[in-house]
Amino acid sequence: MREALKNKRNVVTSNKGPLVAAFDELTQLAYTKWGRAAVRGDRRRRNANCQPYTRHPRRRSVLDIRGVLNGTCNYILTRMAEEALDYDQVLSEAQDMGIAEADPTYDVAGIDTACKVVILANAFFGRHATFADVDVTGIDRITQDALQLARQRGFAVKLVGDVQELTVSPKLIRIAHRSTSAGR
Numbered sequence: 025m026r027e028a029l030k031n032k033r034n035v036v037t038s039n040k041g042p043l044v045a046a047f048d049e050l051t052q053l054a055y056t057k058w059g060r061a062a063v064r065g066d067r068r069r070r071n072a073n074c075q076p077y078t079r080h081p082r083r084r085s086v087l088d089i090r091g092v093l094n095g096t097c098n099y100i101l102t103r104m105a106e107e108a109l110d111y112d113q114v115l116s117e118a119q120d121m122g123i124a125e126a127d128p129t130y131d132v133a134g135i136d137t138a139c140k141v142v143i144l145a146n147a148f149f150g151r152h153a154t155f156a157d158v159d160v161t162g163i164d165r166i167t168q169d170a171l172q173l174a175r176q177r178g179f180a181v182k183l184v185g186d187v188q189e190l191t192v193s194p195k196l197i198r199i200a201h202r203s204t205s206a207g208r
Contacts, residue, residue, distance in 0.1 A: 025042050025050060026049070026053060029053035030053060035050075035054070040136075040139045040140065040143060043143050043146075044139045044143060044154070044155055045154075045155075047142070047143065047146040047147070048146070048152060051147075086149070088187070089148060089185075089186075089188070090184060090185065090188070090189075091184060092183065092184060092185075093137045093140045093141070093183075093185040094131055094134075094140075094185075096118060096123055096125075096132070097131055097132060097137070097163050097182075097183040098182065099114075099118055099124075100115060100124070100132070100163065101163060101166065101171070101180070101181055101183065101194075104166075104168060104171055105180060108168060108172065109168075111166070111168075115128060132162050132163050132164045133160070133164065134160040134161060134163070134183060134192040134193070135160065137183060137192045138155060138158040138185070138192045139155065140185060141153075141158055141185040141186070141187050141191075141192060142154065142155055142158060142190075144185075144187045145190060148187070149188070151190075153190055158190045159190065159191045159193070160191075160193070161192065161193040162183070162192075163194055166194055175199075178199050180196075180197050180199050181195070181196060181197075182197050183195075
């Protein structure tokens with residue numbers, strides 16, 4: 025990526041890692057050499073997501089970014105809560121359907137969401153955040169009892185990435201708001 029950007033080439037990567045590890049360096053090269061960097065999911069995969077990086081995002085009036093940033097975790101938690109299924113069963117089904125990776129650790133441990141939080145914090149708020157700056161708690165310890173108790177009280181449990189706070193953790197979200205907001 026460095027060499028491509030140094031040679032005024034546009035860069036598209038299917039890997040968030042380089043932007044998490046070297047965001048400032050890569051974006052500086054992109055700005056200096058008129059290149060662009062982007063993180064994109066593989067559109068051919070069923071669970072592909074896309075996290076674009078645009079050239080001058082700080083020109084926008086973004087005040088906060090907080091929400092569900094990982095479809096695999098959202099799927100698992102929704103199925104567990106709505107159908108009273110256990111974690112292992114839903115995870116296995118998600119893997120069979122191609123929603124979850126064969127090794128879902130990055131998703132369920134919150135690592136994928138944390139990477140997105142770092143990229144967004146750096147791109148939209150000019151932070152110099154690294155993965156180590158993000159406080160991360162995944163979903164792999166959420167019990168059926170906790171989900172049902174939340175549901176009885178009008179809440180759903182969702183893995184929420186908070187870009188300003190640099191956190192990733194399960195949060196209680198009012199069921200009436202879950203499709204439009206992550207806790208407003």
